[in-house]
Amino acid sequence: MRRAFSRRPDGIGRHRLTTTVLAGTALLLAVTGYVSAGAPAGEGGAAAPAGTVAATTAVGRSLLHDAEQELQRRCMTAAGFRYWAKPENPLPEARDFPYVVDDAQWAGRYGYGSVLEPRVEALRRQDPNRVYLGGLPLERRHAAVTALNGTTDGQGLRAELPGGAVVGHNGNGCRVTAWRALYGDVAGWYAANTLVGNLGGIRRQRVAAEPEFAAAVRAWSACMREQGFPYRTPREARDAFLGGKGAPDRAREVRVAVREARCAHDSGLAAVAQRLDHHHDRELLREHRTAVERVERLRAAALPRARAVLGR
Template sequence: MRRAFSRRPGPIGLRRPTATALAGTALLLAVTAYVSAGAPAGEGGAPGPAETVAATTATGRSLLHDAEQELQRRCMTTAGFRYWAKPENPLPEARDFPYVVDDAQWAGRYGYGSVLEPRVEALRRQDPNRKHLGGLSPERRHAAMTALNGTTDGQGLRAELPGGAVVGHSGNGCRVTAWRALYGDVVGWYAANTLVGNLGGIRRQRVAAEPEFAAAVREWSACMREHGFPYRTPREARDVFLGGKGAPDRAREVRVAVQEARCAHDSALAAVAQRLDHHHDRELRREHRTAVERVERLRAAALPRARAVLGR
């Protein structure tokens, strides 16, 4: 799987880029969570359509994101702290290539994304929430984090993930206050949304385990060897240029990434990956239909509230 860096939040602001492919950034404060059993949660992308409930559009999801951030800002202000809404997509140039880079034009400009890593770091440094918290006393900083993320005492929120892992979140704090204002049923929202958000990682694991996918990767590797790049997998190629192993050879990175994209199409790896990804997406959403439909119903009901919050 390939992403340029993780979307998972760090303690304050952006995490440092990792060696996983350029996809996006996250400007947010820490999420209070625990894992009590099972395997670590996988990463999830935006949900696809539900079986019988219309999926929220990208515009609708953006509206909900903005309303949630505004509600968090208001709540933090009431609690006596400053909070800046995080942008949904602070680095639009970033792209997500979970299986193989398949856009030669993007690769020709960004390679595997190492050129964007300094901008990720700059966004992390410039994050107003990070800068603000860094200027507070330890006691005041702890109080601000608690106001946003909630306390660990009392009844918390809980979600059971596929495979048996259980994750949780505090049942109070400004983040939960925003969820409750938008979705009403915050317990149901957290449980369903957390589960659905983890289906993307499972989907990618299932695709990678398919014999057809493995065969397409071998064809891709043969194509790369024919052009002088002896990499067995797309991940192996990417790892040469990402992950902080010294200064990357920018010109070679671009050449390899562009050829990867060309071979992705010549070998049919791109088409196979897309087809298998869609297949497993449908399968997973059928397997977890109750959670998928609950998320979409709660989102649909929340849209008028979001518009009211934002005055739109």
């Protein structure tokens, strides 16, 4: 793995350790689908707006995750393959700082996260699904991938994203079998959950486009220059230490990251970003209220099924 944190447009320093590789091999655990147009996928997970159905708690979402993984494991076993449940949070130390590092204590320990990259790679290499697949003959490996992700035979699942993108997923396979067992209306679940899951990226783009955010970034940059760190944006600071440009200067990385966090508060950038993020979060959830409510209703209905699957 070469890059620990993904890039974002418009000067956003989205300092998030990429842990998707920890799930297993790209073939076995990737969602088989297509993209026809529009913006790239982002993330959701925010609470529903006032007046809608109640948002599922973090505990509830973890329960659904565990049940989905257990159902996938059972389905793969029935198909003649082994499968190990994907952990929901394989590297708890990883933090998501969408706009600027604002936790000086975390920065003092991890800098921008380069120290975590070897652990990500180790978890990827040691992932039991990856090891298992790698030990299978080619034909058998292909059959395992098909068992999980399904085939293109029959009617697939479809989701239209904000901006016009259309993504799809095969309509069969153990992944879809698990969704159907939990949510019943698998087509409705996939369409709504995929849309809602993309709202986070759109929210960050909207925040970055705000003049107030740009002004706060300039104030942050001035604060950094006063301390001898002439970075124009948080992203520029992060990119100086991440991205596979040789071994980073660990001591300097920590100093810069800690100063970034302090300047985030001293300049007001942290407060501005938080306020704008909350504002656009609420706006997007209102704009897509139908999908948000569908997701929460299906989750609520799925919780008793999840408890039954897990015996909880």
